[in-house]
Structure formats: C-alpha cells, structure tokens
Amino acid sequence: MPQSHHSHSGQFCRHAKGTLEQVVQEAIKQGFTTFGLSEHAPRYRQQDLYPEESDLSPTALHEIYLSFLDEAHRLRAIYSSEITLLIGIETDLITPLDLTGLSALLEAQASRIDYVVGSLHHVHQIPIDFDEPTFLHAVRSCVPSGSDPDTVTEDERIVDLIEAYLDGQFELMRTIRPEVIGHFDLIKLWNPSWSLRTLGKGSIWSKVKRNVKEAVDYGALFELNAAAFRKGWNEAYPSWEILELVVSAKGRLCLSDDSHGPQAVGLNYHKLHDYLRAHDISELWYLSLDDLDSSSSSSVESEDDNTSTTHVRKGKRSGRVRPKKVEGDWWEDRFWKTCLETNKASRV
Template identity: 45%
Template sequence: MPHSHHSHSGQFCRHAKDSLAAVVSRASERGFTVFGLSEHAPRYREVDLFPEEADLSPAELEAAYTAFLDEAGVQRAAHPELNLLVGIECDAITALDSARLATLLADERIEYVVGSVHHVRGVSIDFDRGTWLRAVRAARRGVDETTMVRRSGELVLVPPDGDDVLAAEYCPSEEEMRPFLEAYLDAQLGVLQAHQPEVVGHFDLCLLFAPEASLKSVWDRVERNVRYAVGYGALFEANAAALRKGWMTSYPSPDVLQLILALGGRVCLSDDSHGVAAVGLNYLPMREYLVAQDVKTVWHLVRACDARDGDHKVGNRGRVVARPCVGWEDDAFWETFKATM
C-alpha cells in the first residue's frame, strides 16, 4: 500500500504542474508502492485542444506522448523502490480517437489503459461548467459541436451564445439531462468494447458539475456498462479527484459503487494527481468513504512479468494482471501517510 493508477504531470499535460520526475519522487516520499503514470492520449483535431494548448498542434501532442514514454522509462530505472506502471488515459471524442489509440497501443511500453470519456457530442465535459452545459445542450439537440473554434486566426474556446441554458445559475432537469447521460454512457461502452481498458476511469464524470443529479433515468445503461467491464476483469477506480472538485465522495458515487460491488466488480485506488501537490491528496477521506461503503478488497495492477499465484487476468492485452489486497484499510501505510502531509 498504497496505490494510484492515474496521474499526470505538467511536463506532458498543460493543465497539470511539475515535472514527471518531481511527481514520481513525491509518490515515493509518500510511501506509494504502486504508482501509475497515465498521461493523456493525444487529441487529433485542433478543435479538441484546450485554451492552454492553443499554441500547440495535434502533431506536437503526439510527440509529447512519445516523449512521455521515454521519460517514464527513465523514471522507472531511477526508482526501483516503486512499482511504476506506464499507461495512457484515453478519450472518445470521435471515431478518430479510437482508431489512433489502437495504433498507439501497438507500442508495448504502454502497459495499461485508463478508459475515460471527457467529451459528449464533441464538447468537453470537465473543463468548466459553461462548457459542460454546452455539452448537455448539444446532446439534447442531437447535434455535434466542438470545444474550441478558430476565429480571426486564433484558436479559442467556443463562447456561450446567450442561450439561457448557459446561465451560471441554470441547473438542467432530469429530462434535459437524459440525452447527455445516454450519450456519455454509450461513448463509455464504446471505449470498453473497443479497448478493454484495464482501469475504468472516473465512471460518473458526467455528473462532475451536477453531483446531486441522479442516474436513475439511465440506470439500464449504467448496469450494462458495469456488467461489460466486470466481464473482462476491469478495475473500477475510486478516484480522489472528485473530492478536490467539490464532491462529498470520490468517484464513483455511492449508487454506482454499490452496483459495482454487487456485480462482483473490482475497485482500485487513484489520486488522478495533476502535480506534486495532488499526489495522494484526499486519500484519507477517500479511505473513509470506501470503508463506509463496505469495500473489503482493493485491487492493483502488476506487470505481467511480475505475476504470481493469486493474480487475476484483466482485459485482453496481457501486459498487466490484477492483484487483490484484502485488509487494505488497516495497512500500516495509513498511519505513516499522515506524517507526509
């Protein structure tokens, strides 16, 4: 103990901070034994970039991810005390993302995939609330939009168009949310089926800006996706980032977490850190949440070359296996972890 399967660094992600070396060093200082490096997959259209990336091209994002794989190898050699895993966090904006991910995964340095969905109908759902509301509106209208647009030669965030639906105080109704939630969960299923990600990333990120909203209207899709991922042995991350973004719990929310457990799903830990300050951030309240939800076992990934009896298959790539950790909540780590805060 402990483990994290999801992290980013400012060296390879413009909305993160600090070098990869600094992030890995902090993980070692905090007593992590398993730490996953999962920089974002490149995006392949300029309209899918973010404001902080407006000076970059999609080709430069591809080059950055390749450079990350090189640096991850350097960090693994420099930190034998850590079980560093090298991965990629994917997305599902258009069919192009899935096709290019399949090509990237031919590189066996990529040991696992964090399967995430950050866009609905082409629009980012976790950049800010206004952009999230645009995605909700686009889904309700049944149209595809983009996060960015080129205007007067500059790549800029698509601005609100004055529609009341984008007002800061506006909260979509359950009926207005339903097409958005359906589109999100259908995209998530597409990622699961196409790539069998070893880790299912922040399952209910779709509710980031509406944590009080219910998935009841789309529960059939929620259960469908959970069953599919359980079927190939995926790990569902308990992601502490929700707590720093204003949630009272980590992802996934209680109803989803209980469904995962009831269907035999495996839970793993992730900090989704975006720099040194977020390594292990909110792990103690996440532990309390998972204990209260009666999570008896957490799992972590292990490189296939280090597999042993009792490990379990996960997905179809065969580069990692899953290992159970029973009694995780009483591990001595939790006391020593407090001393590193």
C-alpha cells in the first residue's frame, strides 16, 4: 500500500511532464508499493493527433509506444527491489481502427504489456477532455436518431452525447476486456453536477448499469481516479452515484492518481482518502504480477480470504496480472498518515 494503476510521463506523452524514470523515482520516494505505467495507445488517423503532436504521424505514435515499453521494462529491472511496476496501456475509441490497432498491438506485445486501462476520450470522433470549447463542439455534433437537427434541443444533444459515450465504453469492454476501467464518468468532466441517474429519463442510467454489470461480470477493477480533484471536482471519478452502484454490484475498486509527470504522482490522494472514508469504502484491490499460464484463454482466480471468484480472460494477455485485495484496513497503512500530515503542513 498504496498503489496507482494509471500514469503518464512527458517522455512519451506530449501533454505530460518529466521523464518516466522521474515518475518512478517520485513514486518510490512517496512510498508507493505498486505503480502502473499506462501510456496512451497509438492513434491511427492523422486527424486524431492533438495539436501538440502536429509534427508526428500515427506511425510515429506507434514507435513512441514501443519505446515506452522498452524504457518501462528497463526501469522495472532497475527498481524491482524498491517498487512493483506494472506496464500497461490506456485505450481510446475514436473509430473501429482503434480497436483493430489495439488488438493487434496487444497480440504483438503480449509478453510486454501487463494490463489495459480502458478509457474513452472521444465521442463522435471529437475529444471530450481536451478543452471545454472542443467538448461543446462534441455536444453540438450530437443529433438523436430521427430528430431534426434544426429543432433538437441542447438537452437532447447532451443525452445523445452521454449515451454515445456509454455505448463506446461498453463496446471497448466487450472487445478488449480491460483489467482497469479508467475514469468511468469522464463525460462529466466539464459538468460535474450532472446526474447520470436522472438525465435522459432513465435511458442513461440503464446504460450505466449495463456497463457496470459487464465490468463486474468479467472481473475488471474500477479505478478511483484522483485526477478529478485537480479538475475542480469535489469527488473522484467515479462520482458517488456511480461508485454507490459499483459497490452495490460487488464491483472491485482500485486507486489511480492519473499523474502526468512526477509533479502529480500521488496528487490529491489525501482528498481521495477523505472521499472514500466519507462513503465508508472499506475494501480496495490492486493488480499483482503473477506467473500464471499465458495460454490463449485461462481463468484468473481472485485471491480473497472470504470469497473465491473466477473470471475468464480472453487473448494472449491472460494471466499476466491478477487482482488482489488490500489486506486489513487500508486506511490504517502508514502511507495515509504521512499523506494527510504532509498536506496539512503544506497549508500552514
């Protein structure tokens, strides 16, 4: 304890800072025991590159990710006595090309990619988390099926946007089966007060429940992502209405800082602690490297003193990691005392 399953570095991500080694060193300094390195998956069309990537190409993004794998494995070997490094990839789904390309990459690099963080950053091929004007463009692009574009209301566009996001998330889950579900309700980034339970007269919430059930059924972990706090939220991803649903469905939760450089490692974990304690979250999980058979399909049995559940994983990644429950009362770990005291001292 503690862990993070989601991070980036400026060495391989243009909107992050620092080197991958600096990120790892900071995680060690703060006392992380398991830290996930989850660089972004390549994108496969030139128009899907971000402005800061204007000098790159889809082929270059692919090569950058392979270089990330090289460096991540080098660092794992160097720091193995100090920290467990998980080596992964964070997804996106813009067009079917992304699923095809990701599937091919996962197969080609099966021995080097431990796990997948399943995330969506686009709806109707438009980024939803780049900046607010681009998000509003995504909203305006939405026209519910059978509606007149000239008369459709903004509320109807918003419902269509959220439903499209959830449908994309569901497709990603069913196709890739990511071990970690990344920032489940990122679609609310610019509007944290939105209630997915009440918007859309129940149509949105039914898709939320469908997606949660899918992830629970195949054994994914839902990340509790502290990045929402630095975005101005007063709760983490997922927000409480969804977290409550996940818990009631017996979904399993893990921690992530979604750091974009050494300066953000562990950032706002004190707020994450308070958020979880306020909602009586007593059980946390993490991914553990394992020496299970990596055949074309296998069952992965969770290690839990009280329950034993088996989840079938598809593809050649089967068995590279397994979920384990944090032993004892997670909040009693000395990391949290240091974390809370450090934050208190910084405000004096």
